[in-house]
Amino acid sequence: MLRLIFWRLVQLPFLLLVIYTITFLLVWVVPGDPLAVEGRRPPEEVVLAMKRQYNLDNPVRFYFSYLGEASGVNYLIGQSDRPFNFGSSMMYKDQTVNDILAGSMPISVQLGLTAILIATVIGVVLGVAGAVYRGGVLDWATLSVALIGISLPSFVVATVLLVLFALSWKVVAIGQWGGLGNLILPAVSLSLPFAAYIARLTRLGMLDVLNSDFIRTARAKGLSQRKVVLKHAMKVAFLPVLSYLGPATAMAMAGSFVVEQVFNVPGMGVHFVSAVQNKDIMLIIGVVVVFATMLILFNMLVDIAYAFVDPRIEVDG
Amino acid sequence: MRTKLALLILLAVFGVVWVFGESAPERADLTLHFPALETLDGQRATASFDVRVSYALFEGLLAFNPYTFEVIPGVAESYTVSPDNLTYTFTLRKNARWSNGDPVTTADFLEAWYQAHLPGVAMKYQEFFYHIKGSKKFIEWCNRTTKAINELESHEEKWQAANERYDQSREKFAEIVAVEADGPYKMSVTLERPLPYFVHLVASWPYFPLHARAIRKELNVSPDNYMILRNWTWTRPDTMITNGPYKLAKWRFKRDVLLTKNAYFWKADLVGPQTIRFVHITQNNTAYYAYEQGQLDICYETVVEFRPELVEKAREGKRKDVHEISSFGTYFYGFNCRPKLADGSPNPVADPRIRKALAMSVDRKELVENVTRMYQRPTTCFIPHQSIHGYENVEGLKYDPQAARQVLAEAGYPDGKGLPVIEIFYNTGQGHELQAQAIAAMWEKHLGISVSLKGQEWKVFQETRNSGKFVVCRHGWFGDYVDPTTFLDMFKQDSGMNDFGLKDPKYDALMEKAAATYDPAQRMAILQEAERYVLNEVVAILPLYEYKVVHLFDPEKLKIGTPESQTGMSFHPRNLQMFYLWRVKR
Numbered sequence: 001m002l003r004l005i006f007w008r009l010v011q012l013p014f015l016l017l018v019i020y021t022i023t024f025l026l027v028w029v030v031p032g033d034p035l036a037v038e039g040r041r042p043p044e045e046v047v048l049a050m051k052r053q054y055n056l057d058n059p060v061r062f063y064f065s066y067l068g069e070a071s072g073v074n075y076l077i078g079q080s081d082r083p084f085n086f087g088s089s090m091m092y093k094d095q096t097v098n099d100i101l102a103g104s105m106p107i108s109v110q111l112g113l114t115a116i117l118i119a120t121v122i123g124v125v126l127g128v129a130g131a132v133y134r135g136g137v138l139d140w141a142t143l144s145v146a147l148i149g150i151s152l153p154s155f156v157v158a159t160v161l162l163v164l165f166a167l168s169w170k171v172v173a174i175g176q177w178g179g180l181g182n183l184i185l186p187a188v189s190l191s192l193p194f195a196a197y198i199a200r201l202t203r204l205g206m207l208d209v210l211n212s213d214f215i216r217t218a219r220a221k222g223l224s225q226r227k228v229v230l231k232h233a234m235k236v237a238f239l240p241v242l243s244y245l246g247p248a249t250a251m252a253m254a255g256s257f258v259v260e261q262v263f264n265v266p267g268m269g270v271h272f273v274s275a276v277q278n279k280d281i282m283l284i285i286g287v288v289v290v291f292a293t294m295l296i297l298f299n300m301l302v303d304i305a306y307a308f309v310d311p312r313i314e315v316d317g
Numbered sequence: 318m319r320t321k322l323a324l325l326i327l328l329a330v331f332g333v334v335w336v337f338g339e340s341a342p343e344r345a346d347l348t349l350h351f352p353a354l355e356t357l358d359g360q361r362a363t364a365s366f367d368v369r370v371s372y373a374l375f376e377g378l379l380a381f382n383p384y385t386f387e388v389i390p391g392v393a394e395s396y397t398v399s400p401d402n403l404t405y406t407f408t409l410r411k412n413a414r415w416s417n418g419d420p421v422t423t424a425d426f427l428e429a430w431y432q433a434h435l436p437g438v439a440m441k442y443q444e445f446f447y448h449i450k451g452s453k454k455f456i457e458w459c460n461r462t463t464k465a466i467n468e469l470e471s472h473e474e475k476w477q478a479a480n481e482r483y484d485q486s487r488e489k490f491a492e493i494v495a496v497e498a499d500g501p502y503k504m505s506v507t508l509e510r511p512l513p514y515f516v517h518l519v520a521s522w523p524y525f526p527l528h529a530r531a532i533r534k535e536l537n538v539s540p541d542n543y544m545i546l547r548n549w550t551w552t553r554p555d556t557m558i559t560n561g562p563y564k565l566a567k568w569r570f571k572r573d574v575l576l577t578k579n580a581y582f583w584k585a586d587l588v589g590p591q592t593i594r595f596v597h598i599t600q601n602n603t604a605y606y607a608y609e610q611g612q613l614d615i616c617y618e619t620v621v622e623f624r625p626e627l628v629e630k631a632r633e634g635k636r637k638d639v640h641e642i643s644s645f646g647t648y649f650y651g652f653n654c655r656p657k658l659a660d661g662s663p664n665p666v667a668d669p670r671i672r673k674a675l676a677m678s679v680d681r682k683e684l685v686e687n688v689t690r691m692y693q694r695p696t697t698c699f700i701p702h703q704s705i706h707g708y709e710n711v712e713g714l715k716y717d718p719q720a721a722r723q724v725l726a727e728a729g730y731p732d733g734k735g736l737p738v739i740e741i742f743y744n745t746g747q748g749h750e751l752q753a754q755a756i757a758a759m760w761e762k763h764l765g766i767s768v769s770l771k772g773q774e775w776k777v778f779q780e781t782r783n784s785g786k787f788v789v790c791r792h793g794w795f796g797d798y799v800d801p802t803t804f805l806d807m808f809k810q811d812s813g814m815n816d817f818g819l820k821d822p823k824y825d826a827l828m829e830k831a832a833a834t835y836d837p838a839q840r841m842a843i844l845q846e847a848e849r850y851v852l853n854e855v856v857a858i859l860p861l862y863e864y865k866v867v868h869l870f871d872p873e874k875l876k877i878g879t880p881e882s883q884t885g886m887s888f889h890p891r892n893l894q895m896f897y898l899w900r901v902k903r
Contacts, residue, residue, distance in 0.1 A: 050542065
């Protein structure tokens with residue numbers, strides 16, 4: 001297991017370098033001048049100088065100097081006073097990318113984790129119920145819920161929840177962030193597609209396992225249905241869900257732009273969209289690299305959890 | 318065992334996440350939302366919300382009475398004007414203080430105005446300073462030296478030259494620009510030529526002071542491009558010192574801004590709300606729901622899609638909280654006045670008579686009642702009604718289809734026959750399509766011409782409009798200061814905002830004559846003549862209606878201000894709010 005963690009950590013910087021390079025190429029070829037201002041244009045020498053300030057006049061220099069700053073290499077060789085400096089936002093000059101991320105990432109993490117927790121609980125319960133009472137009303141209900149969860153766009157779910165809970169029943173505050181109460185609605189809206197997928201995974205896995213020999217043996221030995229399902233079958237049926245949880249958690253944390261907009265959650269989702277709209281190069285690279293790091297780390301966590309839940313599974317780097 | 322352990326770890330993680338997640342903030346005395354905020358640096362503010370916040374944080378030498386838009390004393394308790402109307406001498410009050418207790422002195426204004434001129438600080442409203450003698454010359458000096466430094470060979474040479482320039486620049490500013498301090502409480506400004514509305518500019522946000530000692534530290538020579546740059550991140554509670562009614566307590570980007578009362582403000586006893594929280598809400602509907610739920614004291618400038626229904630309800634008397642206010646801006650259609658279009662083809666509206674016919678065949682009342690359904694004030698003139706003290710509005714071209722047909726016939730197109738297709742360019746969204754369709758239908762019906770619609774995405778549309786690639790384009794303009802020139806300068810040949818390609822020596826001469834006239838009544842009369850000329854004879858634009866903003870608030874809880882009461886929310890078209898004068902009950 002230690003070897004696994006070690007290898008994954010060694011791979012991390014290389015993966016990030018590739019991601020950085022691709023992102024850099026993409027933002028560089030997109031048309032539009034990030035420093036353009038509406039109205040009067042400053043004289044040419046000023047425009048040139050401002051471009052130089054951000055290395056916008058030279059892609060190669062931009063690529064390497066930004067890489068040095070963001071990776072912490074400049075800090076290590078003493079050329080910069082802090083590591084992991086993602087620069088300043090070009091649109092919002094008062095802000096540094098690090099400040100923007102530090103302000104919004106904890107919120108996205110909190111919301112994402114909660115959403116995944118809800119999704120896992122709902123998904124597993126529905127999935128198990130569906131598999132155990134296969135073909136029955138409960139199974140149909142589970143499948144329908146899963147179908148609705150996957151097909152309903154989140155802005156519909158979010159708006160309906162908002163209107164019901166906030167306007168009609170007035171149980172939660174709108175446009176506020178902070179406190180558990182304000183976390184639940186966005187987390188539920190965010191969790192539904194994940195819950196639906198997990199329910200289907202669980203149901204399929206469970207159906208498979210329930211037909212296998214060791215379950216028959218367990219039943220033959222007189223174990224109760226509850227023990228068979230929850231203790232023996234569950235352990236195996238949960239594995240596909242577990243492997244899905246890694247990317248799902250990262251996805252949920254990246255935030256849904258729509259859910260964030262409807263509930264006014266100050267998370268990371270909004271920056272993904274607005275940074276591209278404003279062609280805010282530094283911010284785009286910053287959010288992409290940080291999100292990629294999260295994605296990689298969560299996949300690693302899942303692999304570790306895999307080995308932990310089922311020691312028979314060999315995981316190598 | 319393993320499962321239990323895993324569960325425990327999981328629960329622990331969530332426990333940490335939830336405990337460290339913050340709790341909901343305390344309700345401020347005044348809570349309102351904003352859709353976007355670019356900067357808290359008052360000097361660099363351009364968007365209307367940024368400007369409103371900067372008036373809460375800073376105060377200039379002079380200030381505005383938000384109910385009448387007259388200029389009132391600010392940091393300066395009085396000022397005198399020299400007999401030639403060129404030199405203004407301001408006497409600063411001794412009790413004006415910064416939020417850290419320091420007195421506000423002439424040094425603070427000099428430093429702020431000096432920094433405002435630097436090309437690297439690049440504030441958009443720098444042109445507010447161009448009227449001061451030497452202002453443009455100093456900027457030229459900056460640009461010249463920038464160029465000279467760039468032409469040097471090595472980094473060392475450039476770096477040295479840049480630092481030398483930095484050391485000289487303040488002296489140069491003092492030498493070239495006619496702004497002089499006579500001790501800490503007296504300063505004078507000399508203008509290039511007399512400017513009757515100069516005091517309006519002095520009361521505007523680009524002229525705000527900055528705490529000289531603190532902001533000096535934020536100004537550095539950049540080793541990357543050798544320009545003099547301000548450290549933009551100075552707008553944080555611990556480094557931002559303000560002299561207005563409020564100081565910054567918290568700014569969470571794209572989240573909220575919390576202001577608390579500046580106890581050192583010289584009119585501190587007039588400050589109503591002791592704390593103001595601006596909540597960032599981008600979704601119009603979410604803002605509306607938050608207001609409906611009582612989270613916001615006011616839904617300022619609501620732009621929900623169902624705005625017409627809200628206005629309708631207000632007109633039927635069913636909602637007392639919908640307030641409609643005409644604002645300091647005009648919605649209009651611009652004509653391309655160039656002889657040829659950008660692609661070299663002949664311009665179908667090059668003849669002013671055709672433009673006149675088009676202008677006279679639009680029924681504005683129909684437009685605002687049945688298309689926008691917002692009941693904006695229809696207008697035939699460019700400058701909004703009763704928005705500028707001392708300026709009588711002119712009469713533009715009225716709706717008269719019969720006369721329009723006649724004018725078109727005179728231009729050689731009886732019943733519209735032979736006239737090429739007229740293209741209307743507009744940016745998609747916000748109901749512009751519907752209005753373009755309605756206007757196209759009116760032109761087709763009354764003039765018998767054919768019209769085609771060209772909707773474009775905003776950024777593309779801006780490019781189309783700036784480069785004159787249109788025949789007719791949707792347009793809108795809001796005034797920046799309370800003088801007719803904030804609107805009328807647009808049509809001058811050398812104006813950066815002249816999208817119409819208008820090159821009219823007679824108009825330029827009229828504007829020049831107005832600029833050379835100091836007597837307010839005479840000057841206003843000349844400007845009226847200019848507006849009448851550009852609307853009725855040149856027909857560069859087709860004014861449609863005055864922009865309207867809709868605020869939602871309970872008048873029982875939030876007081877509406879009047880020129881008599883001098884407190885409460887201002888309904889003046891300029892729509893600049895002094896939040897400290899607001900009075901909120903809850």
